[in-house]
Amino acid sequence: MSAPPAVLADRDAELSGAAVRRLTRRATAARADTTVAARLAEAWGSLVSVAIGVAVLAGTVASLRERVTLAGAPATATVLPAGVTAALAAVLALAGLVVALDRLGPVSSTPAAAAWWLPLPAGRRDLLRGELGRVVAAVAGTAAVAALPLALTLTDAPSLGGVAAVLAGTAGTAAALVGAVALGQTRGGGGRAAPVAGAVAVGLAAAAVGSATVLAATGGGELPPLPGLPAGWAVLPGAAAVLLLAGALAGLGRLGAGQLRALGATSQYASASALSLDTRDLGRALAARSPREPRRGRRFPRVAGAWQAVVAADRTALGRSPWHLGQVAVAVAVPVLVARTDGLGALPVAVWGACAAGWALAAVAAGHPARQAQLVPALDRLLPLSAAGVTVARAVVPLAVLAVVTTLTGLLIGVAGGTPALWTGLCAATAPAWAAAALRGAFRPEVDWSGPVVSTPMGALPTGVGATLVQGVDVGLVGSLPLAAALVSGGPTPLWLAVQLGWSVLLCAGALALVARRPSGPG
Template identity: 60%
Template sequence: MAAGTTVAPLDGAAVRRWTRRATAARASTTLGQRLSDAWGGLVSAGVGLAVAGGGLASLRERIALAGAPVTGTVLPAPLTSAALVLLALAGVVVVLARLGPVSATPAAAAWWLPLPADRRGLLRGELVRLTAAVGAGAVLLALPLAFGAVAAPTAASVLGGLGWAVAAAVAAVGGTVLLQTRRRGRGPAAAAGAVAGAAAVAPAVVGTLAAAGGTPVGAPALGTPPAWALAAAALAAAALLVQADRGLGRLDAGRLLAGGVTAGQASGSLLSLDTRQLGRALAGRDRPPRRSRRLTPVRRPWQAVVAADLAVLARGRWQLGQLAVAAAVPVVVARTEGLGALPPLVWAGCLAGWGLAATAAGRAAREAHGVPELDRLFALSAAAVVRSRAVVPVLATGVVCAVSGLLLGVGTGLVGTWALLGLAVAPAWAAASLRGATRPDPDWSGPVVSTPMGVLPAGVGATLVQGVDVGVAGSLPLLAALGTGGPTPLLVAVQAAWSLLLAAAVLVHLGRRRSPGS
């Protein structure tokens, strides 16, 4: 190097630009192929939006023509919509906090981070991509709602709704990244989980109390928010994003690499439709026990299995909250004006809530399925282990389903019958919990099929619905009760017999399927 030559400091933006150029020079795809893929993605998104918008418009017409609801509908639709928005926003914050949100892949951590370049410039591209992805997802989810929320949507109403969705998405990204730069990345997930639980439980409690008193819940007519409010929200979201960008240089390599590994596992699980692995990637840490406890009633091996499952359920940070939300979701749907008049929608709300309860109750079985050596330590046969694993799901789903049924029956004069009907559905969802937890992993050694998400194993859809199918089939008598005006003792007996029959069949099948590998 000649004397007196000055070397400019290495710039993070220049490193990213050189990497893009090198990647483009060695890429095997052409510009035409990229444009074709982009066009295919836009067409698929457009078709999905059109279908969703048409479905919402049809739903509005069905609500307008619906008859009397089975349960008292006392919650106004705007209140339920606000709770749904809070749930969606809290879910976005939880996912962002679990993924980093700013992270670095193992390759980027090995090649970029050790360079003597400013880390803020290196990570700014990741922040931009994250913001664009979350914003685009918010637009895709909000566009059908903006078209279907009112009978005669206008350009101003649609653009206003999309603007609020994008502002909320950008604020979520900016806030979580800002807390990450200040080493407070674990707090947002817990706070968002508490907000989600309150957004689901509070309307259910308010609706039940109002139904018991026979008075509907009043909601103020807010109308369309003014343009200046949207502008202020957009400025606040942009300010959060700018502050987050300024703190990117404080992120250490270890946290970035850990987030990149988690993001890689989550994206791979999502593309392969492996929801069980996706849940493991996004799961939080269990809280450590404050003190050791002796389980004196445990004397036999099957009792040890039940005690271990109870400990897993009690120590989980999210499972108890999921059970509370699961009990509230059917009540919110049934109590909302318009939705409660459509039995299929109330039934779908019951499926969603009780499916969430089955997922929470089956966590111990999922962990045992991932480490099958633990079950072999007990002096139990495979069928006995399955029966022991069913105790905690039966208890959890029994409480959730019975509470949901009890709350649905408030104000109808059939509180006990509704509670018994909910309790009668519980065995089917407990069996669904075990069936979903122990379903086989996707088999990549067999034939594969080409899908818009990439190459997937043949039959992955049938594997994905294992567990859900039992819950849906076991809840068919409930749909009959909703469609005929309410439960009767005969329908409760039919529901109980059908659920117990399905549960017994599932337990026998799982015990025989596990026996060869025991």
């Protein structure tokens, strides 16, 4: 295949990273079939979609704020100012961003680029500079767009300067995080930022939950609100981003080809999983770690049967995944923090939604061993157990995990109320439904791309894709409806406790029966 004239014109130019990137852009443009008009139309469509999303989110936040203003008495003692909870939510979001950057690599190389670019005798720093710039622009732009509706609706009288400061500070913070992770990557610290960020997020969430519970139980009043930000605060994240990105750029030449290829393969795997709407593979990509020698060996406990072997293997798989254990800790903290927050604690819908979100996160963590088994279904069929027996054995660990999570949630929420035992029992009664949700989500069928598709702002998607993606969480949400009714009607009662337990067990049995009858093919 002959090269385009624009590329041949530079054949005698000095080979450098910038020259290679320039030649690549020219070659791509010379063979591109997309016209300028098509690109403008695509950009306009993307802009309209983003504007619609921002407007919908802003309307939702404004509606929630009005409900908080008109809310009555809280379901339990509220001791957290809204600003403290919002700051903690921001820390959790930033920790998630650091984890994603560390797992996928702010600087990586796709297999195609690694095969062509990396062996060239060109400066690697100039070759990779564009990749880092694209990641910074994407992360900072997404963070600013996500912060826009919050900046417009969370202040009483939003001004142009105040909104601009929030957007600039958010974008600068996101860019600084990219620079910090990239700097650590260039200094051989790749894979270390995610555990640190997760530990900080879990520690802060646990500290906030502990402080709120103690204050609520002892009647010690509210936590003091956070101090206001000084004028010009938005300049600090931007300055930090400039310094960190400059250090990262200076060290791009030290990155090895093997590390770039590995991160590029993981990023491509995650991108393909997101485009194919396979959230299980996306979770596997984000949870992947570079192989390290374990600190100490672990022995399996003695087992007396096949089902006990399944339970022991699931327990070991979950215990060797600190990522999912951290999810379990955050899952307990989320509903407690919402229930203890001033304003939100008086909204039954907000408290129930926080419980559902936290327990769904715990169900995802508890379903990790089942998702591993879904990868190789032949292993389960080698066991001397029926399909129903394997399903029941796989449900033991999720049921134990969800029982602990829901019981702690109910205990921490109800400790300052008049009926802590009813709160604990009502929340714990939802555990069977969420345990079944963990298995149903792990063994749900793959998205069927062979049938008809529909056009959406995200591209062509198969019909019925929504029904496939919600398999699992649907059981948990429906199984928690008696809890929602109890919150709306004034609080937990023995009748609602009995209804919740019976309804949850019934749904659990039905969902596990459907899982046991899953097709024999993969997934």
